[in-house]
Amino acid sequence: MLRRVLILSLLIAAVALGASRDPRRLLFVHIFAATTDVPPLDPPVDEGSDVRWFDDYFTVQQIDADTFAIGEPRYHDRNYNYLIVGDERAVLFDSGPGVRDIVPVVRDLTMLPVTALPSHLHYDHIGNHTSFGEIALVDLPFLRERSADSGVLRPTSAEHLGFVEGFRRPYLHVGEWLAVGSEMDLGGRRLQVLHTPGHTRESISLYDRDRDQIFVGDFITEGPTYAFVPTASLGDYLRSAVSVLEKIGDETRVMTAHRLDPPGMPELARDDVVELRDTLLAMKRGELEPTGSFPRMYSLAGGRQVAADLPWGHSWE
Numbered sequence: 235m236l237r238r239v240l241i242l243s244l245l246i247a248a249v250a251l252g253a254s255r256d257p258r259r260l261l262f263v264h265i266f267a268a269t270t271d272v273p274p275l276d277p278p279v280d281e282g283s284d285v286r287w288f289d290d291y292f293t294v295q296q297i298d299a300d301t302f303a304i305g306e307p308r309y310h311d312r313n314y315n316y317l318i319v320g321d322e323r324a325v326l327f328d329s330g331p332g333v334r335d336i337v338p339v340v341r342d343l344t345m346l347p348v349t350a351l352p353s354h355l356h357y358d359h360i361g362n363h364t365s366f367g368e369i370a371l372v373d374l375p376f377l378r379e380r381s382a383d384s385g386v387l388r389p390t391s392a393e394h395l396g397f398v399e400g401f402r403r404p405y406l407h408v409g410e411w412l413a414v415g416s417e418m419d420l421g422g423r424r425l426q427v428l429h430t431p432g433h434t435r436e437s438i439s440l441y442d443r444d445r446d447q448i449f450v451g452d453f454i455t456e457g458p459t460y461a462f463v464p465t466a467s468l469g470d471y472l473r474s475a476v477s478v479l480e481k482i483g484d485e486t487r488v489m490t491a492h493r494l495d496p497p498g499m500p501e502l503a504r505d506d507v508v509e510l511r512d513t514l515l516a517m518k519r520g521e522l523e524p525t526g527s528f529p530r531m532y533s534l535a536g537g538r539q540v541a542a543d544l545p546w547g548h549s550w551e
């Protein structure tokens with residue numbers, strides 16, 4: 235009963251808020267949270283011979299001698315986090331929802347100093363960040379100004395969305411601000427920080443030109459592209475897809491943060507980003523008929539889906 239009253243109140247509030255895009259989207263996420271139970275952990279499945287089970291929860295898969303996918307295939311969103319190791323330091327790109335402590339896995343793989351860096355601030359990517367002390371964050375004015383005095387950044391509800399599963403918003407101590415386009419020097423290995431908004435406005439990707447690898451977070455995943463959450467923007471998405479395609483080549487390995495089906499880590503390729511760009515272009519031209527109510531699902535010939543807002547919430551600016 236209480237849940238129904240809550241949903242009804244939220245729906246009325248959503249209607250009342252009308253065209254205000256991000257608050258309306260946030261309310262839809264609240265409605266989703268209020269009407270959906272958090273799924274339990276799935277039973278482990280056969281992950282194939284390339285994957286090692288670290289324990290009963292985490293998996294480790296080697297991408298090359300210094301690069302590891304740390305998987306959470308039993309978690310319902312099937313998160314994959316990446317440990318990228320240089321000669322002097324390592325970067326942990328995303329740390330999962332925090333259902334389990336990722337530190338022992340990371341420490342099993344490297345004893346170098348590890349900097350946790352989020353692809354974006356959604357709860358399922360920063361759940362273990364506070365375990366790594368001071369973190370690195372992309373240097374965007376709207377983030378920097380909020381933590382100017384304290385050096386501490388607490389994601390907003392709309393940035394974090396952790397209420398969906400009962401995760402509290404963390405206080406992130408930022409020790410390193412990474413300029414857009416700059417390179418992180420890990421010692422013998424450089425990672426370029428690319429601002430790739432679209433899924434969220436603070437989303438980044440890491441590009442390792444020498445190894446022809448790009449780590450993209452939720453920019454593109456094996457499942458639908460989520461362009462309907464608060465701060466998501468179709469215009470940003472299209473620009474990011476174009477800029478990523480200008481960077482990467484035909485052979486670039488595209489490492490993403492969520493998997494659909496086993497076995498192993500979710501790895502995509504340039505063609506997937508091309509399909510994402512072309513789907514967005516067709517949406518912009520009004521050529522695609524969406525399915526579903528909210529989010530509305532768009533795809534080219536039944537291919538990769540873009541999950542978007544209702545038409546009046548589309549912004550191509």
Ligand SMILES: [Zn+2]
Nearest residue numbers: 354356433452
């Ligand atoms: Zn996300």
